[in-house]
Amino acid sequence: MDFGLKDKVVVVTGGGTGIGFAIAKAFHDEGAVVVINGRDKGRLDAACTRIGPRAHGVVADLMTPEGAVTLADFAEGLGPVAHLVNNIGVFDVNDFFEVSDDRWIEYFQHNLMTAIRITRLLMRKMLDRNEGSVVFISSEAAIRSIGNMVPYSTTKTAMLGLARSLAELTRGTAVRVTSYMPGTTATESVQGYFEGLAKEQGKTVEQALADFYRDVQPGNLVQKLIDPALHGRGVVQLATNAAMNGVTHRADGGTIRSII
Template structure:
């Protein structure tokens, strides 16, 4: 299927690893010019090489306004940015009563403000050109609030609100803004979490995963971690479907018991 992205510029923030890397790879396979960002040049160069010949790594820290400006400028040198995937995010398991104000602000800066900074720069140009698509990578935790991941859940819920609010600014144009909610995915960070959990509990990783789905996500219909490549396919479909604007696409393995999304 031709998604119509050949030769077009896409930015995938935090695209060096995990879900972002899978999304970047899918766009590249479909012929897009892919730009990813990060803070470590060596890792970025390796990630871009793994994605393909038309992938570029830009050293830019979106925790700062200057970093966002650098990324926007470097990407624009390759052509108008047609697609923006806001993928940067952090998560950890924590005790709500022990999370400091400073840590809360770190969550908001990583999970919300990185997306605000780069979208603020690029979306105005998209509206002026009357062309463009923005996606926010949220999480099932944005709806299925998690008690031992409160800051993560709250910021991912906020991202859903941000996405829908920005979609309201596109009325009558060919610019679209949507969000995407992946479930628990077999990324490097998630694998590390389950490895640590298994060691702590004296189990194999397979046993830890089995117990996770039995005790924590019994409603999950697939009962397995999601292949990141599936999110690459899901996001490119969402971002190129002109009938979808202001929506949230759920790809959580059926964990959330809802007929919507």
């Protein structure tokens, strides 16, 4: 299938590892020019080598307004940005009563403000051109609120509201804003979490995962971690489908028991 991405400029924030890397690779494989960002040039260069020859890495910290400008300027120097994927985010398991104000602010900075800053710069130009799309990578935790990940769940829920509100600004145009909700995925950080949990519990990783799906996510229908490459393909389809605007696409393995 031709998604119309040949030589189109696509920005995937983060994009050096995990789901972001898989998304960047999927766009690149469809012919796009892909721009990712991060704070470590060596890691960015290595990721771009793995993604392919049309991948570009920009040292730019979206925790700052200056970093967002650096990323936007570089990407637009390659051509008009056709698609923006807001992928940057952090998570950890924590005790709500022990999370400090500063840590809460860090969560909002990482999981929301990074997306707000770059979207504010690039979406306005999409509206001026009357073309383009923005995708926010949220999480199934946005709906299946998790008690030992309260800051993460809260900020991912806020991201859904942000995306839908921005979609309202596109009414009558060819610009679209959508959200994507992945479930528990076999990224480096998630695999590292389960490896640590298995060691702590004196189990194999396979046993720890089996217990997780039995006790924590019994409603999950696939009963295994999701391959990040599947999210890459899913986001390409979401970003390029002109019929999808203001919607949230679930890719959670059926964890959330809902018919919509």
